[in-house]
Structure formats: C-alpha cells, structure tokens
Amino acid sequence: MGMNSDFTPFDQIVLDPELTANVPKDQRFYTGMDCYIHCIESLQGTFLNEFSKSYGEKALQLCREVFVENNNWNNECDDKLMMASYAGGMSIAYSQVGVAHAVSYGLSYLLGTKHGIGNCIVFNHLEEYYPEGVKEFKKMVEKNGITIPKNICACLTDEQFNKMIDVSLSMKPLWENALGKDWEQIMNRDRLRRLYEKL
Numbered sequence: 001m002g003m004n005s006d007f008t009p010f011d012q013i014v015l016d017p018e019l020t021a022n023v024p025k026d027q028r029f030y031t032g033m034d035c036y037i038h039c040i041e042s043l044q045g046t047f048l049n050e051f052s053k054s055y056g057e058k059a060l061q062l063c064r065e066v067f068v069e070n071n072n073w074n075n076e077c078d079d080k081l082m083m084a085s086y087a088g089g090m091s092i093a094y095s096q097v098g099v100a101h102a103v104s105y106g107l108s109y110l111l112g113t114k115h116g117i118g119n120c121i122v123f124n125h126l127e128e129y130y131p132e133g134v135k136e137f138k139k140m141v142e143k144n145g146i147t148i149p150k151n152i153c154a155c156l157t158d159e160q161f162n163k164m165i166d167v168s169l170s171m172k173p174l175w176e177n178a179l180g181k182d183w184e185q186i187m188n189r190d191r192l193r194r195l196y197e198k199l
C-alpha cells in the first residue's frame, strides 16, 4: 500500500535524497516519470480537486526543473526529485491516476514489467489521451538520452492479451478518472487490444 492509503498507518515518512544518489540514470528517469505521469493523470482527471491540484502542480514543476530545464544532474536535483515524488504521491491521495497506470498494471501482471518503466512504455503511446504531456515526455526522453523499450507485446497470444485487458479494465476508478463516468462507452476491449499491440 502507498503512503497515501487510508490503510497505511505510519508515524513518520523518511525522505532522504542520499538514498537515491547513485541510482542508474535510466532507473532514475523511469521512476521520475512515474511521478510525472501521476501529475498529468491527476491534473487532467475528472476527479481533480484543490488538494490534488496543489500537490500535482508542485510535483510537475519540480519534474520539469530536473528533466527539462536542467543539464547536469547534481545533489539539488536529487532533492527536487525526492520532493516531486512525495508531492506526486500525495496528489493522487484524493484523486486517481489514469490511462497509463491502468494499462501498465496489465503489463506488470502478465510480464512482470516494473512500474516506472511500464508506465513509460505505455505513456509513450498515449498522445490521444494526453497530447501535451506525451509531447513533453518525448522531449524529456530525448534530452536525457533514455531508451524506452518497444515491441514488448510482439509475441503474445490472444489469451495473454485477454488477461492484460481483464486486469486493466478491472481498474474502474482509473478509467473513470481519465475518461469520465461513461468511460465504458469510450474504452472497450478492441480499442485496448490495439493499444497493447502498439507496446
């Protein structure tokens, strides 16, 4: 359970940027992008409220400072990304994530794809849903010299696609946040299958 769950009791949260100081560049990017994607999905979602908006905007600003405006990674960037991560997590406490998360959970379930990289693989193909966010994401991928895996679903069977679709469509609050109350009219099994095939 996340720190934003009502069922996660804790007295303190330890925030220490030195714990991530020597994380490999790619991993740092994938995890940082999980935060960025949280912000985009929360801020563009139908569940948005002032609590989520305040945290989401702050996290988004910090993500941009380290991945768009910055040229040399330093300790200050680790500090900023740490706080972005905290605020990005808080942003969805009273809203929800969206399409990228709903689709990437299917990948994680079937293929064991890790959360951050899975979100990147999916978000890379979501221009239709988050045009501005995806444009900026691609800019960050290029600027930071990151490779996003492609064709990870190339050899899957119908049964495997169906499993991922089942997992993804079971995330009802995520779809509702992303596409509104009538999300089932917009996202169906065929459309989702075509999206998975692109990954």
Ligand SMILES: [Fe+2]
Residues within 6 Å of the ligand: 034, 035, 038, 101, 115
């Ligand atoms: Fe996430």
